[in-house]
Amino acid sequence: MAIKLGEIVKHLDGQLKNGDSDIIIQGIAPFDHAQPGWITFAIDKKILPRINETRADAIICGKQFENRPDIEKRLIIVDNPYAGFAKAAQLFLPPAPPSMGIHNNATVGESVSLGKNISIHPGVVIGNQSTIGDNVIIRANTVIGENVTIGNDTLIYPNVTILDNCIIGSRVIIHSGTVIGCDGFGFAPDGEIYEKVPQSGIVRIDDDVELGANNTIDRATFGQTWIKKGVKTDNQVHVAHNVIVGENSVLVAQVGIAGSSKLGNHCVVAGQTGISGHLTIGDHVTIGPKAGVAQSVENHQTVSGNIAMPHQVWLKVQNIIPKLPDMKKQLTRLEKQIAEWGNPD
Amino acid sequence: MAIKLGEIVKHLDGQLKNGDSDIIIQGIAPFDHAQPGWITFAIDKKILPRINETRADAIICGKQFENRPDIEKRLIIVDNPYAGFAKAAQLFLPPAPPSMGIHNNATVGESVSLGKNISIHPGVVIGNQSTIGDNVIIRANTVIGENVTIGNDTLIYPNVTILDNCIIGSRVIIHSGTVIGCDGFGFAPDGEIYEKVPQSGIVRIDDDVELGANNTIDRATFGQTWIKKGVKTDNQVHVAHNVIVGENSVLVAQVGIAGSSKLGNHCVVAGQTGISGHLTIGDHVTIGPKAGVAQSVENHQTVSGNIAMPHQVWLKVQNIIPKLPDMKKQLTRLEKQIAEWGNPD
């Protein structure tokens, strides 16, 4: 790759300092690994005081470096250096390979509608009546059920399963091993046994969603399980039937959300947290790692803890829990003292 | 679909009120979505007072509506309305597609015994000496190892893995991404390294079991890991080697059961709970969500909590934990008061 520094600065809507916009940049690398001819970034607090020490040809950094005549390095000053780094790194991704069409060892059902410039890798199976958008890449051994719709520019990694009637948006990325549209967990106790409640709904995944590896997103009993625009999930996330995950919310690894709960927009749920069923979690809610959320949460709250509570309370509680043995001894001591005083002798 | 109302009533062993058994029903839908020509159900407590408000042609409901002359709607009164709803919804499932036999792009090994009316989808691989029962459906890209036995009427979704020598019953449903018969986690420390303990046993899955997506069920070291009749598991459940899960027990999403533990019949284990190894959990035991079970549990107990304890205790404990900072302050205050009184001045 070879991109003029000025083009990078323009792409980031940044401001070049000490710079020569015509130099050619070949790549982007971390601060201590970047070589001459590359750019780097200064985000980590430990890096900031060392900003003159990189060998890179330019550094993406924040506005705090705007009036720093002591820095001789070329700087690309942006409002949001982390996002600036992300956008610059996107520029240096290798170009997508040319579309390969449908590989001979793929199996495409009847009445399938196929967009332009698609790549259907070996071992892929696409069921009848499905619709695949333009520029879609479906990597090896992924299975698309019947009557599935996939939007444009969507990338599906190997060994994914998308089951019948589900709807996937545009610019969606789905990582390997993820299952979309498995049955919701619905069983009616009937004496000794359980009757299966048929799961007739679908899963709907909106545009710009990215789902990590080995996720499971259940289809709705009726209607839809709905992952809204811009949601990002990490690996091994479980989303039960009829759940709604609001726009641009983030679910970290091994999170589970039980049936019919609604998560608002711009939420962050940290790793290994569980959310019970039929709850309403507001917008802009942050939930700490390994939390157990058993009650609905209002907008803009931060909750944490095995039994989720306000995060400020949890910070105190987690300091006290290791001191419980001392508290118990203290309590016993006080009780004894009071008992002695209470006993006339 | 078109089913006479009377047939539905008969199938549910129900009692028709205000009814005309000859009207034709086309489907079943939730209370607020059902249209004329459809049936619905009244289970949710919020729905019950609004029972006259649906547009559906008939309502599955419980015995509390038996003597309610104020209700003009057609009612299908049953003992267990949730199970009645499940059974009615099963009636309206689309009919299974005709058996497709073995797709050209499937690979079937040597000496495989195949039942009648099977459907082996593209990309399926079946190893040598395996036995597939009648009416079995194996969806795309699922792998069946060598010498596996699968009973009649079993449905296996895409991208499932069933490894060598495992035994699967009849009317079993296995969802995508689930792995049956991976090695149990057995390693003997030997100085700096670990020696692998060969896992020579199998997994046995009995009739009428349903396993969710992305489960992992380990084969036994010797003998069998055994999922008994009627068990239902949600997604991302882990069952270690030599575990026994008793009849009609339910494992909710992301539960893990460590090696050699025995779970009784009719248990319910809520989501994200972990059960340690070599424990005995009795019959009819309920375990709360996100619990850590480190000790055996007697029949008919309900236990909860990160360190599992009787559920009634846990309900109190979880109220107290957020109050720990106040308790600590209170304790310090009392200690100070007592110290002052104890000091002669």
Place this chain on the structure above:
Amino acid sequence: MAIKLGEIVKHLDGQLKNGDSDIIIQGIAPFDHAQPGWITFAIDKKILPRINETRADAIICGKQFENRPDIEKRLIIVDNPYAGFAKAAQLFLPPAPPSMGIHNNATVGESVSLGKNISIHPGVVIGNQSTIGDNVIIRANTVIGENVTIGNDTLIYPNVTILDNCIIGSRVIIHSGTVIGCDGFGFAPDGEIYEKVPQSGIVRIDDDVELGANNTIDRATFGQTWIKKGVKTDNQVHVAHNVIVGENSVLVAQVGIAGSSKLGNHCVVAGQTGISGHLTIGDHVTIGPKAGVAQSVENHQTVSGNIAMPHQVWLKVQNIIPKLPDMKKQLTRLEKQIAEWGNPD
């Protein structure tokens, strides 16, 4: 199988007591199931007092049986009976089937380098420029991306995904459903949306590693996520980008390790534990089940608990937590008593 007893003793570097090295042994089985012609092992404390009761032809046991003239059974006395059992059981594994070469229904890309005696099962897809070592077995429907390197004698089970550029060592075992090289979870908030941080690094898996089923091992942002020599993971383990897991460490089922954390050598992380990002866990650290580790841990420590703390503290804390309701009552009683005394009346 038929192996002379003397050969087994030699393989285990053991000492034969009451023995005849020329007898033929056909297999190994647990203490109460072993038949004449087989060997067994005495490891479990419940078995040791019953050591004369087996029907097996010889018993693998520890040094405590060295000077026990009361035991008439043939004994194979070893320093480490659990490791001895593992090694003996390995002897009785069925021989690997002859290499099958490349099955007709596998798809091998361009410029792939293939070792000797390989078995590439049906449905396997191998991308361009990949290198497969000698004696490698890749079972059905596994997908190997482009430019992947796999060492000698490695065994990959069905439905595994190894993505582009990853490096897998020799004598590695990877169980079904595991995904190696999925993108790390990196997103930069940019106003309302998230910018994807490209994940350009790889996953490197060293020799003698065994990964359980349905693991997810993320590729690094830059550089490598590194699973070092001899590591063993159980099922459903999640390892995030840029994590390092040290030599011979063990990760039990459903563990999650967040980005950039470093785990030392010879650690054991028990089931369902979560480790936060950017931590340093020392060598020989043991972490209890279902722990939440939010701080770095020194060498040779044992930590436990939902908020990880020294294990000895946790043992006390977990006894006190169920007593919190009593402590709260006790505290209220004391406060009342003190208030009465404090009030002049």
